[in-house]
Amino acid sequence: MQKEQNLNNIFNNLTTSLSEGFKKFDLDEKIQLSMSKIAGYDLQINNLVKYNKSDFFDELQENVIETINSSNIFLPVEKNDMGFLNLSLNHIYLMKNITNTQSDFENEQSNKIIFDYGGPNIGKPLHVGHMRTLNIGRSLYNIHSFIGNEVVSDIHLGDWGMPIAQIITYLEKEKIELQSLDSSQLEVIYPKASEEYKQNNEFKTRAQEINKFLNNNDQELLKMWESIKDISIQSLKENFEIFGHSFDYWLGESDVNNLIPKMIEELLKDEKIIYDDGALISAEDTDPKILITKSDGSYLYITSDLATILFRQKNIGYDKTFYIVDNRQSLHFEQLFSSIKYFEFNNLEHKHISYGTLNDSDGNPFKTREGGTKPLSELFKETFEYIEKINDDLEESIVSQLTNSVLTYSDLITNRKTDYKFDLEKFTNVNGKTGIYVQYSQVRAKKLLENIGTKHSELNDLILGDVDKELLSKLYLFTYFLEQSAVLNEPHHLANYLYEISNLFNQFYESEKILNISNSDRLSSKMYITNLFLTTSQNVMWCLGITPVNQM
Numbered sequence: 001m002q003k004e005q006n007l008n009n010i011f012n013n014l015t016t017s018l019s020e021g022f023k024k025f026d027l028d029e030k031i032q033l034s035m036s037k038i039a040g041y042d043l044q045i046n047n048l049v050k051y052n053k054s055d056f057f058d059e060l061q062e063n064v065i066e067t068i069n070s071s072n073i074f075l076p077v078e079k080n081d082m083g084f085l086n087l088s089l090n091h092i093y094l095m096k097n098i099t100n101t102q103s104d105f106e107n108e109q110s111n112k113i114i115f116d117y118g119g120p121n122i123g124k125p126l127h128v129g130h131m132r133t134l135n136i137g138r139s140l141y142n143i144h145s146f147i148g149n150e151v152v153s154d155i156h157l158g159d160w161g162m163p164i165a166q167i168i169t170y171l172e173k174e175k176i177e178l179q180s181l182d183s184s185q186l187e188v189i190y191p192k193a194s195e196e197y198k199q200n201n202e203f204k205t206r207a208q209e210i211n212k213f214l215n216n217n218d219q220e221l222l223k224m225w226e227s228i229k230d231i232s233i234q235s236l237k238e239n240f241e242i243f244g245h246s247f248d249y250w251l252g253e254s255d256v257n258n259l260i261p262k263m264i265e266e267l268l269k270d271e272k273i274i275y276d277d278g279a280l281i282s283a284e285d286t287d288p289k290i291l292i293t294k295s296d297g298s299y300l301y302i303t304s305d306l307a308t309i310l311f312r313q314k315n316i317g318y319d320k321t322f323y324i325v326d327n328r329q330s331l332h333f334e335q336l337f338s339s340i341k342y343f344e345f346n347n348l349e350h351k352h353i354s355y356g357t358l359n360d361s362d363g364n365p366f367k368t369r370e371g372g373t374k375p376l377s378e379l380f381k382e383t384f385e386y387i388e389k390i391n392d393d394l395e396e397s398i399v400s401q402l403t404n405s406v407l408t409y410s411d412l413i414t415n416r417k418t419d420y421k422f423d424l425e426k427f428t429n430v431n432g433k434t435g436i437y438v439q440y441s442q443v444r445a446k447k448l449l450e451n452i453g454t455k456h457s458e459l460n461d462l463i464l465g466d467v468d469k470e471l472l473s474k475l476y477l478f479t480y481f482l483e484q485s486a487v488l489n490e491p492h493h494l495a496n497y498l499y500e501i502s503n504l505f506n507q508f509y510e511s512e513k514i515l516n517i518s519n520s521d522r523l524s525s526k527m528y529i530t531n532l533f534l535t536t537s538q539n540v541m542w543c544l545g546i547t548p549v550n551q552m
Helices: 011-024 057-071 091-095 128-145 161-175 185-201 202-215 221-243 251-270 301-315 327-342 378-390 396-412 433-455 466-476 478-488 492-510 520-544
Strands: 042-046 085-087 110-116 150-154 274-278 279-282 292-293 320-324 349-353
Touching: 011 057, 011 478, 011 492, 057 085, 091 466, 110 128, 128 150, 128 292, 128 320, 128 378, 128 478, 161 185, 161 202, 161 221, 185 202, 185 221, 202 221, 221 378, 221 396, 251 274, 251 292, 251 301, 274 378, 292 301, 301 327, 301 492, 327 349, 378 396, 396 433, 396 492, 396 520, 433 492, 466 492, 478 492, 478 520, 492 520
Parallel strands: 110 150, 110 320, 320 349
Antiparallel strands: 042 085, 274 279, 279 292
């Protein structure tokens, strides 16, 4: 049974109480807290507006205000003739109740979620087209882990079928010994084999023959496939380590091949699939028809994806599966999810987390100088060298971390549903909405805490200026942006929030010489806010998949 995601925190506890209050008037109303656009206020509640002409409006509003005021989360709320309730956070109360650590977000109704992303093909290098699935997938994995869900990642390797047969055919044709093969050679062979398949009929016939032998478990060919797979996976793991990615499962299409014949047999028996000119199609009434196998009996992506569902529900177990794949595959997932229900595999939740494309600074697809697809390692190298020129006194490991910050943050700050241009100069700007800027802010906070040292005394009373209040209010709203990212599976809400609190922290830092403050309560207030900023920014970074650096 599916469970709704609802973060357990003081804001949601309040909105739940308010929603219950509406039921006394036979109103089914889900209270929403929205960001306020009015200066001096933090949040607002607009649910009352639609009832301002009703006889019970005054009583309803009084009850709502009483519930809000008794919660102490906000400063006393005033009545509004229209029903717009504007709310200012009560910093004194929240200081004792919000830490922005993971313990603030205990989730009593956790889900087990499989994140299916990455999807590289063995024998082929990671290219820039993989960047978004990797960054969005890792971020959603971390976000859902942070709020208490049980998370599992599966890379879903393309490790079977015609591409593998083409590689083996090429090795055979060119008499290349497996013992001498390495990942760099495989990366060259893959496009050559694909081109040969298109141009050479004799090569094509042999590749098709090898593909059938592989499907019939030819032992010699299976040994070759295993060697190719091992070489490729080792290379992928080395690359992922550079980019800070890892996976719980390294399963591929080959892991479910043995399930497909029985799956097909049972679907035929239940008349869920039918023959159509030699091919097998779903008996579900859809337009277009859903093709399950080709007329020559070969499998499609949907065939192995359906078998993967059976494998996962038996061997892993889950409440939800999220597929982080670009938006061009929307029809495939519509057909897959429809088939899961029609074939009565399960009634669990399956969701396509789609995203737009990553293009170069001119808006064109990323290409190498030779016109091929740009490897991700090449983009990493270009970014690394650019940052190193600007910060030539930094250690190589720090530059590497900053490179990953740029490649991750620039990706996640954009709404995943839209395309975006990767502009290296723009995304490494120390004063812009960049990974460099948010790193600089948290390093600045660390240094401030180090420099204050023994001057810091216990906090007795919050003494706040206007800049302090603005930053503190935003820090207390971490849960608001975290919930948006979790419910909508959109990391850009947290990415934008990270920039906002970093920008406000820099204003807070520059508004006054904190090291010169002599009043102990005022100094302690500054240190409390700095500590909360550091905790918050580093937890947001973790959710986004960014490692904080210690110097810049």
